[in-house]
Amino acid sequence: MIIAAVITAAGSGTRLAASSPDGAVPKALVTLDGRALVAWAVTRIADVAERIVVTAPALHVDAVQSALADAGVDALVVPGGDTRQASVAAGLSALALDDDDIVLIHDAARAFQEPAVAAATIEAVRAGADGAIPVLPVVDTLIGAPGPDGVIGEPVDREGIRAVQTPQTFRAAVAIDAHRRGAAPGAPPATDDATLARALGHRIVAVAGHEWGFKVTRPSDLPLAHHIARSLSGDGA
Ligand code: CTP
Numbered sequence: 653m654i655i656a657a658v659i660t661a662a663g664s665g666t667r668l669a670a671s672s673p674d675g676a677v678p679k680a681l682v683t684l685d686g687r688a689l690v691a692w693a694v695t696r697i698a699d700v701a702e703r704i705v706v707t708a709p710a711l712h713v714d715a716v717q718s719a720l721a722d723a724g725v726d727a728l729v730v731p732g733g734d735t736r737q738a739s740v741a742a743g744l745s746a747l748a749l750d751d752d753d754i755v756l757i758h759d760a761a762r763a764f765q766e767p768a769v770a771a772a773t774i775e776a777v778r779a780g781a782d783g784a785i786p787v788l789p790v791v792d793t794l795i796g797a798p799g800p801d802g803v804i805g806e807p808v809d810r811e812g813i814r815a816v817q818t819p820q821t822f823r824a825a826v827a828i829d830a831h832r833r834g835a836a837p838g839a840p841p842a843t844d845d846a847t848l849a850r851a852l853g854h855r856i857v858a859v860a861g862h863e864w865g866f867k868v869t870r871p872s873d874l875p876l877a878h879h880i881a882r883s884l885s886g887d888g889a
Pocket residue numbers: 660661662663664665666667668679680707732733734735736737739740759760761762867868869
């Protein structure tokens with residue numbers, strides 16, 4: 653039984669690049685305190701996973717491999733797909749897992765997630781869950797989207813919902829089955845892996861997430877990302 657990880661880094665980072673003078677750089681290769689975003693993600697997940705596959709944009713496989721080598725971390729880099737779901741499927745297939753292995757599925761964009769959170773998801777799966785995901789309470793007030801007249805919809809009880817992070821961790825057989833069936837013609841699209849697995853009846857539990865597991869998405873996320881990168885470099889991470 654091994655602990656393995658797919659780190660998805662094959663997106664283009666459209667929202668991050670929107671205001672950047674160099675929009676050609678994919679998000680995974682944006683540098684934070686001298687280390688590419690994807691290398692930060694691999695560095696932190698390597699604390700808990702012994703085999704890691706990274707999905708890269710097809711045109712940037714070599715550049716991602718070099719960024720990992722520059723950071724002194726090791727992972728197999730494979731081309732991703734057109735959607736995150738397709739990229740995860742490519743990563744799972746490259747890992748060549750046994751059914752009883754445990755696999756973490758993690759967004760490179762959540763590069764600073766605390767390793768303790770990843771470890772908690774693994775513990776939950778070891779304890780018998782089919783899958784485990786980190787979640788956080790929602791801090792904003794939530795409402796139904798306004799209609800065409802601009803009038804707001806019903807309030808949503810935020811106590812009853814949670815925001816979902818990664819890594820999402822599964823028994824390998826569960827992740828492989830969820831992605832095989834999720835890719836079937838007519839299957840509803842899902843933005844995360846736990847949704848696919850839950851739809852098949854698997855028991856997915858939640859563990860406490862961490863604020864550092866935020867997804868680097870927009871330019872305004874970069875100051876916090878730089879701050880965390882600098883503080884981790886200061887720790888000798
Ligand atoms: N991802 C991927 N393959 C895709 C699309 C996304 O591996 N075809 C990865 C991204 O690299 C990222 C994670 O999935 O680590 C979450 O996606 P997101 O934050 O949306 O990143 P991007 O798709 O790159 O950004 P954007 O949507 O702004 O273009």
